[in-house]
Amino acid sequence: MSPRNKNRPLTLRDVSEASGVSEMTVSRVLRNRGDVSATTREKVLNAAKALGYVPNMIAGGLASQRVNLVAIVIPSLSNLVFPDVLTGISAELDDTPLQPVIGVTNYSLSREESVLYDMLSWRPSGVILAGLEHNEASRAMLAAASVPVVEIMDVDGDAIDCAVGISHLAAGRQMAAEILGAGYRRIGFIGTHMPEDHRAKKRLAGLEESLAEAGVKLAAREFYQGGSSLAKGRELTERILTRVPDLDFLYYSNDMIGAGGLIWCLEQGYDIPGNLGLAGFNGVDLLDGLPIRLATTDARRDDIGRRAARIVAGRDPRPEDGKIALTPHFLPGDTIRRGDRQPG
Template sequence: MLRNRGDVSATTRARVLEAAKRLGYVPNKIAGALASQRVNLVAVIIPSLSNMVFPEVLTGISRTLEETELQPVVGVTDYQPEKEEKVLYEMLSWRPSGVIVAGLEHSDAARAMLAAAGIPVVEIMDTDGTPIDAAVGISHRRAGREMGQAILASGYRRIGFMGTRLGLDHRARKRFEGFTEALAKGGVEIEDREFYTDGSALAKGREMTKAMMERSPELDFLYYSNDMIGAGGLLWLQEQGYDVPNRIGLAGFNDVRLLQGLPTKLATMDSCRQEIGSRAAEIILGRLDTDEAPGNKVELTPRINPGDTLRAP
């Protein structure tokens, strides 16, 4: 009666469900899954919960699934391939109805598990590569390239870059590649760069910006791999009395909502986070409902927001 069988009236089922809630009864999903070989869970595997990007992705997934029987369950990998393997192994052992996993880069073992899972797999955030099954995201190389073109069009030429260690964050690496490609076509090279791995992004932004400007005071633009370190850099420059964006311009990435209340708005690019989550969940639902063929790749289009730190061309 608790399994939505058609031979029970809606009124009777509602009374039984209410009684079950009062008694604290939870149905045994593993037993119920023996016939269908799956449970009503969607495994969502992301690299970080402290990165402000992923809560918005999870919001998109949750809102799309909330009127269905499916429930997202989250695993965190900390950008570590071996941890991703472990999380995947544990989650797939529960036979979820689908998997949503961040990124296109995985270890051989992780790729083998995903390919053999026999369920919809949606890789999110990135479209620069070939998905195992389906993918939803943006081209990070294109995002970096378009920001580089916008910076050059605004007349900046002496450029510094700050970001996370590129070996750990493949999407940041691809943006950096697209960015440097655009600069090279304009006859410009990055003059200084600095990377970090741990610590508060806002504080790191201040710290790295101070070090870079003391080292390379002639720079006229600073490009950050994310908005949080960019905001830290902006605050430090304003405290030092720099004329932003005329003496020096800045840009970040992600269009983080938390920073939209700052009196000076950082130039940035929207990474379509919530839409990525929604579209990924829609693919899972579509595949379960209609047995849609695998191979979907949905590339969304981010837009540059010049804010107050990128002067008009």
């Protein structure tokens, strides 16, 4: 079998050749019709999955065309991060024929596979999805999609087609430099369980690498499962400071739990940022309503959405190296010592 041109969509013939059965049998299996043996069915489904083949759900007369939809795949609608990303995407697609359609994975790779299978079966004109971590079946489908695929939020890894985001390793290193520069040395980290939050894991790695270079070891860490909330931030902050009361800085994996921690610390009478500094990540609007402003990192969410949409819409070329790395911006707020606030 001759190599397939990657710019050509996969066809029933490709699955037929890979599985060693006729195109008619492949069609019957994929449409779940007709009498096909279990062995043959398994052979066809395994071949289709390995190739990344997705059936075309468009009506016959339009079967050779794409629809004016852009598949947007994100892990959550409740996470405050993604509305800004979606706003940026929508703003760039607003005056084009393209319409965004959203699928939600709930941070599950198997759910992402299912969402992608359904969305790609309608032959969208492009795909924008969060993160660089996917299972093999999802990667195969995306590689075979023959449309622009833009992975967003992260550039620390290999992109299937192209990626737009920030380096979370760099963001962690940047935060470490700010913390150390302000004179803090007993540093704790609070965040989600790392296998479930790849980008927070990278920020923690960058933080620890930079601390180690300065001869400082992370003094404590506290992990949790489930969604982020102000209540969760309060609970975890109390827990870590009860366990390790001499900490002088807390770095949170996101602003939501950071805001909860800040409120709890203010209620307990902590001297912030004198004896205890705090910082979060993302730069969400929620911080505008706090008694004092939490230090954080602007993760460039709107910019990421806009740049990804411009690539899918054909307004910007695909980057030559496959990545557009935006620079995260540190926002000092009021919870980290600055200048003359450093201890004598």
